Amino acid sequence: MSIFDKFEDIRNILADLSQDGQNPLEVRFDEIRSPVEGTVDGKRVLLFGTSNYLGLTFDADCIEAGVQMLRECGTGTTGSRIANGTYTGHALLEKQLAKFYGKRHAMVFSTGYQANLGLISALAGREDHLFIDADSHASIYDACRLSSAEIIRFRHNDANDLARRISRLKGKPGSRIIVTEGIYSMLGDTAPLKEIAAVKRETGAYLIVDEAHSMGVLGAHGRGQCEAAGVEADVDFVVGTFSKSLGAMGGFAVSDLEGFNLLRVTARPYMFTASLPPSIVATVSAALKRIQHDPSLGARVRANGQRLYHGLEKAGFALGPQPNPVVAVKMPDRDTAVTFWKYLLAEGVYLNLALPPATPGSLALLRSSVNAQHSDEQIDFAIAAICRVGRRMGVIPAARFNQTVKQAEKLALPAE
Amino acid sequence: MAKVKETVGAQIIEVLSKVIPSGIPISDGTRIARDLGLDSVAIMDFVMELEECFDILIPLDQIADVETVRDLTRAVEILVKDAA
Numbered sequence: 001m002s003i004f005d006k007f008e009d010i011r012n013i014l015a016d017l018s019q020d021g022q023n024p025l026e027v028r029f030d031e032i033r034s035p036v037e038g039t040v041d042g043k044r045v046l047l048f049g050t051s052n053y054l055g056l057t058f059d060a061d062c063i064e065a066g067v068q069m070l071r072e073c074g075t076g077t078t079g080s081r082i083a084n085g086t087y088t089g090h091a092l093l094e095k096q097l098a099k100f101y102g103k104r105h106a107m108v109f110s111t112g113y114q115a116n117l118g119l120i121s122a123l124a125g126r127e128d129h130l131f132i133d134a135d136s137h138a139s140i141y142d143a144c145r146l147s148s149a150e151i152i153r154f155r156h157n158d159a160n161d162l163a164r165r166i167s168r169l170k171g172k173p174g175s176r177i178i179v180t181e182g183i184y185s186m187l188g189d190t191a192p193l194k195e196i197a198a199v200k201r202e203t204g205a206y207l208i209v210d211e212a213h214s215m216g217v218l219g220a221h222g223r224g225q226c227e228a229a230g231v232e233a234d235v236d237f238v239v240g241t242f243s244k245s246l247g248a249m250g251g252f253a254v255s256d257l258e259g260f261n262l263l264r265v266t267a268r269p270y271m272f273t274a275s276l277p278p279s280i281v282a283t284v285s286a287a288l289k290r291i292q293h294d295p296s297l298g299a300r301v302r303a304n305g306q307r308l309y310h311g312l313e314k315a316g317f318a319l320g321p322q323p324n325p326v327v328a329v330k331m332p333d334r335d336t337a338v339t340f341w342k343y344l345l346a347e348g349v350y351l352n353l354a355l356p357p358a359t360p361g362s363l364a365l366l367r368s369s370v371n372a373q374h375s376d377e378q379i380d381f382a383i384a385a386i387c388r389v390g391r392r393m394g395v396i397p398a399a400r401f402n403q404t405v406k407q408a409e410k411l412a413l414p415a416e
Numbered sequence: 417m418a419k420v421k422e423t424v425g426a427q428i429i430e431v432l433s434k435v436i437p438s439g440i441p442i443s444d445g446t447r448i449a450r451d452l453g454l455d456s457v458a459i460m461d462f463v464m465e466l467e468e469c470f471d472i473l474i475p476l477d478q479i480a481d482v483e484t485v486r487d488l489t490r491a492v493e494i495l496v497k498d499a500a
Contacts, residue, residue, distance in 0.1 A: 134464065150475040153460060168473045168499070357455040 017338060024341050024353040034058055035247075035373045040345065048308075048368040048382050049351035051185075053217050053325050054297045055373030056247035056287045066283040073278035081275045082265070089281040096288055097252050101223060101238055105260040107253050108281070110273050112212050112241025113139040115251030117146055118267030119239055120179065120208065124149035127174035131162060133191070135184050135360045137210065146268075149177070156184075156360060159195035166203045176205035182214030182225030186359050186367060188305075188326030190218070190225050197234035208237040216245030217325055222291045222298045242280075246287040250276045300372040301325050304379055308370050311383035316396040328354070329366040329386065332395065337364035340389055347385040424470075424496065425489040431465050432485070444486040466492060472499045 004011075017023045022040075031039040035055035036047050056062055069089065077084050090108055097106040109115040120143035124130050128149040132140055135156040144151040155161040166176055178200055180191045193209065200207040211224035219227030224240070226232045236257055242250035253263070264270060276284075291297060302325065309323035318330040331337035334355055341353040344366070351368040359365050366386075370379065390396040429442050436442075436452050446452065449459060463474050466488075472495045482488045 134460070144476065150473075151477055152473050152475060153464060155464070165467070165473060168467075168471070170499075357457040360457075362455075362458065 020339075021342050022345060024338065027345075027350070032057075035371055036375075036378060038350065040350065043348065045345065045348050045350040046374075046378055046382060047350055048370065048374075050371070051213065051244045051326075051369045052247060052371050053213075053245045053301050053369065054247070054287070054291070055371040056245070056290060056297075059247065059287065059290060061290065062247065062283040062286040065286040066279040069282035070277075070279040075279070076277045077275045079274055080271055082271055084275070087275075087278050087281070089278045089285070090275060093281050093285050093288075094252075096285055097254055100288060100292060101254045102232070103238070103254040104256050105254065107260070107263060107267075107270065108276060109251040109253070109270055110276055111249065112239075112243055112251035113142075114269040114273065115239050115241065115253055116140050116210060117143045118269035119237060119253045119263065120144065120177075121146035121269070122263050122267040123147075123175075123206070123208075123237075124177055125174075128177060129166075129169060129172070129174055130177050130179060131166060131205070132179045133157065133181065133184075135186065136179060137181065137185060137212070138358070140179055140181075140210065149174075157189065157192055159192055159199050162196065163199045163203070166199065166205065176203055177208065178205050179208045179210070182209060182211040182218060183324055183326060184360075185213050185326060186354055186363075186365060187320035187328045188213075188324040189321045190214070190228075190324065193225055193229035193231045193235075197229075197231040200234060206236045207234060208239060209235050210239045212239070212241045212244060213326060215240045216291045216298055217301055218298070221295065242284045242287075245291070246284050248280050248283045248287065250280060250284060297372045301370060304370040304372065304374050307376065307379045308368065308383065311380065312386060315383065315387045315390065317386070317390060325370050327368045327370070329368070331364040331366060334364045336393060336395065337366060340366060340393055340395065343389040343392070344385060347389065349382050349385045351382075424493050425485065427469055428466065428485060428489055428492065431469055432462060435462050435465070442485060444484065444489070446485045447483050448485065448488065449483075470496050470499075472496055 017025060027040060029038045029040055035052050035057050038045055038047055073087065077087065094106040094108055098104060109118055116139040124147035126148045130144050130149045130151045131154055132144060133156055134153045152165055154165050178196065180196055183190050197207060209226050214224040216222040218225050221227060226235050226238060237253055237255045239253045240251065242248045305325035305327060306323045308327045309319060312329060313319055320328040331340060337353060351366055354365040354367045356362040391398050425444060432442055440452060448454060463479055467474050470492060474495060478491055482491055
């Protein structure tokens with residue numbers, strides 16, 4: 001009898017995944033050479049599963065800003081802002097974020113996960129009601145568990161279902177808080193924010209939008225799906241992360257609402273953890289400046305997403321519903337997905353294996369994400385590799401094999 | 417009251433039987449996750465179907481303690497009564 005006996009099913013799944021080579025959940029990179037290339041077991045692989053949407057992890061200005069602050073302020077803050085104080089960089093980054101979103105207030109958290117945890121758990125009190133999209137990220141589910149509010153799921157991206165569920169509260173007291181995301185991380189689809197904002201207005205609810213996968217990606221200025229859908233004025237809180245488009249680590253929330261700063265002494269995941277190291281704050285600030293001054297980054301990642309999506313669509317794969325920088329290939333079952341993933345790594349393409357219950361509808365997915373630094377040739381290389389494996393495994397018929405893919409297959413990634 | 421209980425329980429079993437492979441017997445004592453092999457998302461999706469069936473809201477925090485069909489029946493009965 002062991003305390004780990006309750007994980008017996010999970011232990012068996014891990015054992016299955018480890019058969020025939022690399023366990024997809026335990027990939028170890030020998031080296032990351034650039035935002036698009038790494039080395040696994042001595043073999044170069046193209047990175048199509050990093051959510052590094054703008055490819056800023058090796059940006060020279062970001063690195064220089066980080067190195068300078070590392071020398072000036074040291075390696076870490078060694079405590080929370082309440083205990084150890086706020087560094088100038090924290091305060092300046094919050095001002096920069098507030099200005100970027102055109103909001104009065106901004107708060108920086110130590111991770112994106114904690115931003116959701118802190119904001120949602122603090123806002124939603126005992127009598128309140130949280131309405132979350134069924135396909136919400138784990139951080140939103142965990143935030144709900146940490147809150148003392150009632151938690152109701154609504155059908156994914158279904159504003160009518162949301163309205164129907166809110167109406168079932170009838171005259172019950174308490175605030176109604178709707179939580180949705182800009183781009184959903186598994187299938188890459190966007191939320192119908194116009195319709196959801198209309199429900200928010202009609203019901204007097206508050207609206208939180210998590211732009212983790214859409215900041216820097218969607219909207220003319222990179223402000224995400226709220227900007228793209230034209231609903232920024234209706235959104236009470238935007239949450240986001242620094243670990244994707246901004247290439248570092250951390251999270252944030254912005255809002256126009258008076259009282260927002262009370263979260264600094266009520267959001268426990270903000271209060272009881274160390275604040276971000278000044279060097280990370282500096283790289284994030286430099287990356288945000290890049291987004292502000294270079295809208296072509298967003299345009300490039302969107303175009304790359306379209307290229308990958310349409311290439312795979314033409315080849316006959318079943319994909320998520322919309323072409324976005326997250327492109328999910330639906331696999332017929334878990335075993336096929338695992339084997340497919342392993343073959344792809346051997347072909348020099350790294351992407352993410354996503355399995356239930358982390359996926360909607362119990363789907364087994366090969367989830368890829370493009371970034372602004374991928375070249376057309378690299379995307380075509382990935383399409384060709386996915387097609388080769390797809391044909392070999394009978395996931396797509398050979399007849400759907402098209403000319404573009406054929407040409408791309410001729411490209412070889414130099415091995416070392 | 418006994419009749420209401422029977423009706424709610426029967427309806428729950430009917431909805432449940434649609435989301436699991438056919439042939440698995442379901443009774444009041446069936447443990448929803450352990451016996452039927454439903455993962456956490458499948459259980460939440462099933463609860464969503466029950467919300468439609470009974471025109472109620474079933475807060476996720478309230479199903480945390482539910483293990484068997486009998487537990488769920490009790491919880492739904494209370495929610496149906498409160499919503500009336």
